[in-house]
Amino acid sequence: MEVKENKIDIGGKTVYYLSYERGNMRNFILLHDSKQRSDSWAKIDALRKIGQWGFNVYAPDLPGFGNSEQNEKYNFGSSPSKGASFIKDFAEKLYLSSLNIVGPSVSAGVALKSVIDSPELTNSAIIIGGLGVDHILNELNKIEKPVLILWGTRDNIVPIDHGQKYHDLIASSIFVRIDGTGHCIQLEKPDIFFNNVKKFINNL
Known part of the structure; x- marks a missing residue:
């Protein structure tokens, strides 16, 4: 089984995504940050590795990034709500x-807002060095689904105390500090990232 490249139409625009499908009902969606795209996950073999735990795995290029067309309806940079709307439609x-x-x-704000807005579709959220969350701070206490918060102790983009704040506001969250890593734990120390995600998922 291989990772596949795909294109679909969402909201009248082309959306490109990678997929690794096992044909079951459990799914992962891997988002990217504003400086990357779906292939950042392919570089660490994330789709296949997570897929082999028994999941279908999807990594879209968010609208306006990579090979996906711009669509103002889903401009997640201006609003986690727009990003969450894209996840729902996708x-x-x-x-x-x-x-x-x-x-x-x-993309952390998008993941959390998706859990808030579409609890019927979502099982959990996993955020890494979360930006874009301040827009929805007053909604975080609505989250009842499990949330894993991963933060590098050397993150010089978003201080680790932000992660502690989100953890305090989300009763169903787990907060894990990753020593010696910066803002992109999944790229800097992928094995540690995978181990933490697998432990979290296995305990749901």
Whole structure:
């Protein structure tokens, strides 16, 4: 089984995504930050590795990034709500439910807002050095689904105390500090990232 490249139409625009499908009902969606795209996950073999735990795995280029066309409706940079709307439409287009959404950096707000807005579609959220969360701070206490918060102790983009704040506001969250890593734990120390995610998922 191989990772596949795909293109679909969402909201009248082309969306490119990578997929590793096992044909079951459990799904991961891997988001990227504002400086990367879906292939950042392919470089660490994330789709296949997570897929082999028994999941279908999808890594879209968010609208306006990589090979996906710009669509103002989903401009997540201006609003986590718009990003969450894209996740919902992407999931419905592919008939996906039971979503575990990984949101690094600026996509963290999208992942958390998706859990808030679409609890019927989502199973959990995993955020890494979360940016874009301050817009929805007053909504974090609504989250009841499990959330894993990963933060590098050497993150010089977003201080680690932000992660502690989010953990305090989300009763269902787990906060893990990763020693010696910066803002992009998944790229800097992928083995540690995978181990933490697998432990989290196995305990759900």
